Amino acid sequence: DEKTGAAEDEESGPQREQWSNGIEFLMSCIAMSVGLGNIWRFPFIAFSNGGGAFLIPYIVVLFLIGKPLYYLEMAIGQFVSGGPVKVWVLSPALKGIGYGQMLATIMVVTYYCSLMALVGFYFVQSFAAELPWATCSEEWDNCFDSKMADHNSSNTVNLTGRTSSSELYFYKYVLKELDSIEDGIGDPDWRLTLCLFVAWLTIFLVIIRGVKSSGKAAYFLAMFPYVVLIALLIRGATLPGAAEGIQYFFEPQWEELLNPKVWYSAVTQCFFSLNVCFGTVIMYSSYNEFNHNVYRDSMIVTILDMFTSLLAGCTIFCILGNLIYEMGVDDIRSVVKGGPGLAFVSYPDAIAKFDAVPQLFAVLFFIMLYVLGVGSAVALIGAVITIVRDSLPNLNYMVVASVASVLGFIAGLVYITPGGQYILTLVDFYGANFSVFVLGTIEIIGVAWVYGVNNVCDDLEFMLGKKTGAYWRICWGFVTPVLMLVILVYSVATMEPEKYNDQPFPTAAYAAGWIIFTIGVAQLPLWAVFVMYKKRGGSFLETIMSAFQTSELWRPQNNAAYKKWKDFKEKKRRELELIVRDETVWQKIVRYATGYSPLRSSIEESNNTQDKY
Numbered sequence: 001d002e003k004t005g006a007a008e009d010e011e012s013g014p015q016r017e018q019w020s021n022g023i024e025f026l027m028s029c030i031a032m033s034v035g036l037g038n039i040w041r042f043p044f045i046a047f048s049n050g051g052g053a054f055l056i057p058y059i060v061v062l063f064l065i066g067k068p069l070y071y072l073e074m075a076i077g078q079f080v081s082g083g084p085v086k087v088w089v090l091s092p093a094l095k096g097i098g099y100g101q102m103l104a105t106i107m108v109v110t111y112y113c114s115l116m117a118l119v120g121f122y123f124v125q126s127f128a129a130e131l132p133w134a135t136c137s138e139e140w141d142n143c144f145d146s147k148m149a150d151h152n153s154s155n156t157v158n159l160t161g162r163t164s165s166s167e168l169y170f171y172k173y174v175l176k177e178l179d180s181i182e183d184g185i186g187d188p189d190w191r192l193t194l195c196l197f198v199a200w201l202t203i204f205l206v207i208i209r210g211v212k213s214s215g216k217a218a219y220f221l222a223m224f225p226y227v228v229l230i231a232l233l234i235r236g237a238t239l240p241g242a243a244e245g246i247q248y249f250f251e252p253q254w255e256e257l258l259n260p261k262v263w264y265s266a267v268t269q270c271f272f273s274l275n276v277c278f279g280t281v282i283m284y285s286s287y288n289e290f291n292h293n294v295y296r297d298s299m300i301v302t303i304l305d306m307f308t309s310l311l312a313g314c315t316i317f318c319i320l321g322n323l324i325y326e327m328g329v330d331d332i333r334s335v336v337k338g339g340p341g342l343a344f345v346s347y348p349d350a351i352a353k354f355d356a357v358p359q360l361f362a363v364l365f366f367i368m369l370y371v372l373g374v375g376s377a378v379a380l381i382g383a384v385i386t387i388v389r390d391s392l393p394n395l396n397y398m399v400v401a402s403v404a405s406v407l408g409f410i411a412g413l414v415y416i417t418p419g420g421q422y423i424l425t426l427v428d429f430y431g432a433n434f435s436v437f438v439l440g441t442i443e444i445i446g447v448a449w450v451y452g453v454n455n456v457c458d459d460l461e462f463m464l465g466k467k468t469g470a471y472w473r474i475c476w477g478f479v480t481p482v483l484m485l486v487i488l489v490y491s492v493a494t495m496e497p498e499k500y501n502d503q504p505f506p507t508a509a510y511a512a513g514w515i516i517f518t519i520g521v522a523q524l525p526l527w528a529v530f531v532m533y534k535k536r537g538g539s540f541l542e543t544i545m546s547a548f549q550t551s552e553l554w555r556p557q558n559n560a561a562y563k564k565w566k567d568f569k570e571k572k573r574r575e576l577e578l579i580v581r582d583e584t585v586w587q588k589i590v591r592y593a594t595g596y597s598p599l600r601s602s603i604e605e606s607n608n609t610q611d612k613y
Contacts, residue, residue, distance in 0.1 A: 016081050016557065017210050018287050022297075024215030025288055029301045031221035031375030032280055034308045036115065037273050039369065040342040042309040043316045047249060047332075049265045050256030057257065057266040059306070065483060066270040067302045068475035069440070070281060072447060072456070074294040077282035079459055081290070081557040083386035084279030089554045092535075093547035094446040096527030100439045100520045101279040102387050107431040107516070108278065109380035110408055111424045113203070114415035116373040117195035118344060119366050121174060124195075126362035133169035134352035140168045146352035166349035174344070178418045182506055185419030192416035197409060199373075204405040206378050207385070210397055211287045214378050221375040226308075228368035229315055235361065236318030245321015248332045249313050260490060267487050272433065274305055277440030280379040283386045290556055295464060316342065323350040340421075343369060381408065422509070425500045430513035435520040437491070441484040442524060444476070450548055453477040457595055462568045463556075470594040477592065 019025045046054045076087050085098030125132050136143035146166040171177045176189060206217045236242055256262045275281060285294055323346070324332050347365060351358045385400050415424050447456060453476050457468040497504055498513065505513075528547065535546040556562045579591070590596065 016287065017212070018289060019211050019215050022288075022292055024211070024218055025284060025292070026297050026300065027218035027222040028211075028215060028284055028375075028379070029281070029297060030304060031218050032284065032379035033274050033301050033305050034222070034225065035273075035275070035372050035376035036112075036343075036369060037269075038305065038309045039312045039316070039372065040340065042269060042273065043249065043313040044342055045265050045269050046309075046313055047317075049262040050253040050259075051248070052250040052252035053254050053256050054262060054266065055310075057263045058270060061263070061266045061270045062302065062306055064475060064479050065267060066274050066276070067298065068472060068480045069271075069276040069444065070274055070302050071295065071298040071472065072444070072476060073276060073281040074285040074298050075456070075460055075463070076447065077285035078288045078290065078292060078294055079463055079556065080554060081286050082282075083286055083390045084282045084383055085387045086390040087282055087286075088446075089551040091446050091450045091548050092531045092551055093528040093544075094442070094450070094524070095531065096524035097439050097443050097446065098279065098387065099527060100523035101277065101436065102384055103520045103523065104432050104436045104439070105278050105280070105380050105383050106408075106411075107427050109377055109384070110411040111415050111427055112373060112377050112380065113199045113408060114192075114196060114412045114420065114424065115340065116199040116370060116377065117192050117412070117416060118174065118340070119369045119373060120195040120198055121192060122344065122348070123363065123366035123370060126359055126366060128359070131348070131352050131358055131362060132173075133166040133348050134358075136165045136168070137173070140165070140172060143168050146349045164345075164349050166352060167345045170344045170348075175421060176418045177421060180503075180506075181419040181422045181509065185414070185417045185423060187418075188413045188416050189418075193413065196412050196416055199377075200405050200409040200412070202374055203377050203381060203408075204401065206374065207382060207401055208398070210401075211284075211382075214382065217378075218375070221371055221378070225368045225372050228364050229308075229311055232361065232364060232368075233311065233315040233318065236315055236322070239318060239322035239325075241321040241323075241325025242318040243321065244325070245317040245319070245332070246314060248321065249317035261494075264487060264491060267483075268433065268437075271437065271440070273309065274302060275376070275379065277436050277443055278380065279383040279387070283383040284379065286386065290558055290561055291463060291465070293464065316347070319350045320346060323353065326350075326353045381405070422500050422505065425498060426505065426509055426513045427516065429498045430517040431520060434491075435517050437484075437488060438521050439524070441481070441488050444481045444484060448476045448481055451550060453592075454595075455550075458569065458572050459565075462565050467595060470596075473595055474593055 019028075046058070076090065077083070080087055080089065082089070083098075084101055085095060088095040088098050131147070134147035135145045140163075142162045143165055144162050146164045174192075176186075178186060206214050206221075271277070285292075288294065320332060324330070324334075348362065351362050351365070354361060381401075381404055385397070385404055388400050388404075389395060389397065414420060417423075453473055456476065457473060460468050497510060499505070532543050532547040536543050537546075556565050580588075583591070
């Protein structure tokens, strides 16, 4: 029996935790990719960038950048059964990409949970007999009640220069926000500290047993938000002014299609909505069986993400349409806010005007946001834990998860101070959005141009049992990396200093932001130099080539699959030698673009004839 067990271990190779079934993986990917950004970012971005016309660049970008990146990350994580750092045995000098993405992920998950703390606070407040943001407090100057109904154009004038109670409630009562952070950011609010603790406790309970527990929770985390979103859409569609709200959302401004900023907004929305280049997609797919159909799953998740964004846009603008109807204003821009402002000001303002049980719709909305937040945060912290355990496999999972949760809670305290939203804005831009886009651009170049599209497609063919189509080859080999490079150059050329509520930050804050950015991106050259030092020998050029050369650890972890893969790659290598010898220039171009070569067909026929005799 011992010999049999040893033989099985030798055959199977290193053991790695796996999803209980493929549905858990799919549900986890949906819960990860469909997050807060779909609800409070997409509607505002679409409305601000041409309305219905924005859908054209968004869909184009989804097919040319979003889908190719999502499928590629799923594929490489599953092939090598490794997390965001381990996967770079593909080209060891680029290992710093994984560590840079890890730092960005840590920053994102800490402020993401602080937003969940705000959602949790509003959720609790929604059970009050009267919604607390519906009426003004005595100490708020120039305030008008959000629950005022039946406004008309004559009394709208009286609201000029005044602020709604829902907006003052958020900034004065919940955040206790400072006018400036010149003199510091203040101390954490004790109420939000409790909410932050509950948020991290929730996440810890979901990840307590790794993918075994998070996979079970994923069914609820993925499906429940759709139930609430559809219920809110049905309610919103029955409100007066809903049709006008939908019209504002979808009304195309065709001239915006020629505006480069609209295309840049489409890229950033698609990029960060799908959660690509944060390491989370690679991490989840690394727990799959080797032959799992990631092609199908990547198609489902990317299409569903777009559908959810549109569904959320319709829901939000139905309710905002009712808000401008109740307020008697013509310009919807006066009530539409982006990001947290949409969730904590515009939407609560609209709910406060509901005649029937506004508390119910407040509870539903905030519990939906909370569940969406948990789904994404679980993936983010899971990526960090996976990187640590891939590097130090002897560490106990529970210890790593506990330490990560405690440190995440402590780091998150900075965001629930009176100056917390200032810090969040800085970290979001310099520590997450910008740095991840830089690292993501280098990631696609590293996989497609350093390791090579042909090698990727051969590995995929072996893993999934089918050839990779021309669409994927062209996107990975040319369209996606070139587009991302162009967009990166454009974003740097047109970059303006980040602001909060249209107010610039102090110089020291900008300096801190650039330091955060540098720490993340500097991981790439630092680790490249370290790998070159370890592989030194021969000339400088040989050392560089050795550092970027694919490691022997880039392989299927199952030993039986590894042997078959070696034979498969050798067969492909011999075929390529024969093809290149007689290939014309045009045949070479066609082969690079499509993977098809008429010479390969004749070689395969020749091999089949030899096998027959």
